[in-house]
Amino acid sequence: MSEALEWGLIGHRNSGSYPNVGGELARQIAEPGVAQRYGLSPKPLFIVKTSGIYEADGETPSAVSSLTDVNDFPDVTFVALPSTDDGLVAYDNIAHILDRGKRVVTAEKGAIANNFADLEARSENFQRLGITATVGGGTRMIKIAQEYCQVHPDITQIHVTPNGTTTAMLSLIGPQGGAAGVSLGIAADQVVRLGYAEPPGPGSSQTPQEIIKGEAEGDIPKKTAIFFNAVGLGDTVLDWKKLQFELKPEDIVRVIKEATERRFIVSYYSKQFFQEFVSRSDDDTVGGFSVEHDGWQIVGGFQHVGQNPLFGELATLNGPGNGVVFGLGHNERYGHPVLKGSGAGPGPTAYTMLSDYLAMRRDSA
Ligand SMILES: NC(=O)c1ccc[n+]([C@@H]2O[C@H](COP(=O)([O-])OP(=O)(O)OC[C@H]3O[C@@H](n4cnc5c(N)ncnc54)[C@H](OP(=O)(O)O)[C@@H]3O)[C@@H](O)[C@H]2O)c1
Known part of the structure; x- marks a missing residue:
C-alpha cells in the first residue's frame, strides 16, 4: 500500500488504571513500520474523548465541538466507546460517518446489536463497517x-x-x-x-x-x-x-x-x-x-x-x-x-480492528 490515508479515533485513553482498546489501537499504529503496512498515517486526524474532541496529540482541543457538525471525515474512524445497552452514542457517530461515505470499524456492541439492519443498509452490507471485534475480540x-x-x-x-x-x-x-x-x-x-x-x-x-x-x-x-x-x-x-x-x-x-x-x-x-x-x-x-x-x-x-x-x-x-x-x-x-x-484484551481486540480495516480496503480495491 502506498497512499497513507487519514484516520480518526472515538474513545481513547492513553493513561489510567487499566488499558483500553482505543489507546492500544493508537499505540499499535504508532509502532515503527505499522502505519505504513496499513496504509495509514501514524497519527490520527482527531481523537474523541469523554471531555471533547482533540487533535492527534490527544491534548490540543479541536476547533470542532461536535462530530455531527463535521461532514468531511478521514478514510476510516475507529470506534472504541464503552458498550451500553442502547449503544446510542456509538450509533449516532457510526451512522453519521457512514452517511458521509466513509468507513468505520467498531468494537462497541450496543450500536450493532440494536441497529443491525439499519447499519447493514447504511454500510452496503458491512462493506464500510467492520464489526469483527464486537464478538470474540481477537478470535475473529x-x-x-x-x-x-x-x-x-x-x-x-x-x-x-x-x-x-x-x-x-x-x-x-x-x-x-x-x-x-x-x-x-x-x-x-x-x-x-x-x-x-x-x-x-x-x-x-x-x-x-x-x-x-x-x-x-x-x-x-x-x-x-x-x-x-x-x-x-x-x-x-x-x-x-x-x-x-x-x-x-x-x-x-x-x-x-x-x-x-x-x-x-x-x-x-x-x-x-x-x-x-x-x-x-x-x-x-x-x-x-x-x-x-x-x-x-x-x-x-x-x-x-x-x-x-x-x-x-x-x-x-x-x-x-x-x-x-x-x-x-x-x-x-x-x-x-x-x-x-x-476473546478479550485491548491488544488482540485492537489488532482485530486493524485487520477489519485492511480487509475492507482490500475488498473495495
Ligand atoms: N476491553 C476488551 O477486551 C474488549 C474486547 C472486545 C470489545 N471491547 C469493546 O471495545 C469498547 C472499548 O472497550 P474498552 O475496554 O477500551 O472501554 P473503556 O476502557 O471504557 O474505554 C472507552 C473510552 O471511551 C471514552 N469515552 C467514554 N464515553 C465517551 C463519550 N461519550 N465520547 C467520547 N469518548 C468517550 C473513555 O474516555 P475517558 O477515559 O475520558 O472516560 C474511554 O477512554 C467497548 O465497547 C467494549 O465492549 C472491549
Whole structure:
C-alpha cells in the first residue's frame, strides 16, 4: 500500500488504571513500520474523548465541538466507546460517518446489536463497517463462522463461549485438571486490571459477583444476537432483547461453587437436532435463555461442560479465551472444527480492528 490515508479515533485513553482498546489501537499504529503496512498515517486526524474532541496529540482541543457538525471525515474512524445497552452514542457517530461515505470499524456492541439492519443498509452490507471485534475480540470468530455456515441444513449445532471475562474468572478460580485456583477477589482484580472486564464508572468499583452478573446479562445477549445476525443464520434479524435474562444471586453462588465444570456457553441448535436430542436430555443450565428463531433454538447459560461432547474444547479455555465449535453434518460426519483464541484484551481486540480495516480496503480495491 502506498497512499497513507487519514484516520480518526472515538474513545481513547492513553493513561489510567487499566488499558483500553482505543489507546492500544493508537499505540499499535504508532509502532515503527505499522502505519505504513496499513496504509495509514501514524497519527490520527482527531481523537474523541469523554471531555471533547482533540487533535492527534490527544491534548490540543479541536476547533470542532461536535462530530455531527463535521461532514468531511478521514478514510476510516475507529470506534472504541464503552458498550451500553442502547449503544446510542456509538450509533449516532457510526451512522453519521457512514452517511458521509466513509468507513468505520467498531468494537462497541450496543450500536450493532440494536441497529443491525439499519447499519447493514447504511454500510452496503458491512462493506464500510467492520464489526469483527464486537464478538470474540481477537478470535475473529464471525469471519470464520461465515465460512463454515454457508449451507445451513448441514449445521446441527454451533457452540460459542463469547465472554472472555467470565471464562477468565471461572478458569482462575476453578482451573481444569485439578490445579489450585485463586481466590474470587484476585480473579476479579485480574480481569479488571488486564482490561478484560467492562470497566466500572468513574470512582466506582464492582464486586466479583457484580462483574459476573454484568458480563452475563449485559454482554452475552448482545454478542449472541450479533453472531447470529452477522453469520446470517436466520432470514430475519434476531433482536438481542429477546435474550435478556436475570442472573439471580443464588445462580451466581452456584456458578462460583461449580467453577471447574461450568462455562457460559451459547448453543445454536438446528430445530430438528434440538427436538431429537437436546430437548429430551436433563438440562441443569444455570441462568440464561432459550429462544426459538428462524429454525434455530438458541440456548445460553452457565452450562455444564459434560453436558455435550462438543463442549470439551470450550471447557479447557482459560484466560480471556473465547471459542466456537461447529457441528457439521448428521452426527458431525463432516467434522467438528474448533476455533479458540483471546476473546478479550485491548491488544488482540485492537489488532482485530486493524485487520477489519485492511480487509475492507482490500475488498473495495
Ligand atoms: N476491553 C476488551 O477486551 C474488549 C474486547 C472486545 C470489545 N471491547 C469493546 O471495545 C469498547 C472499548 O472497550 P474498552 O475496554 O477500551 O472501554 P473503556 O476502557 O471504557 O474505554 C472507552 C473510552 O471511551 C471514552 N469515552 C467514554 N464515553 C465517551 C463519550 N461519550 N465520547 C467520547 N469518548 C468517550 C473513555 O474516555 P475517558 O477515559 O475520558 O472516560 C474511554 O477512554 C467497548 O465497547 C467494549 O465492549 C472491549
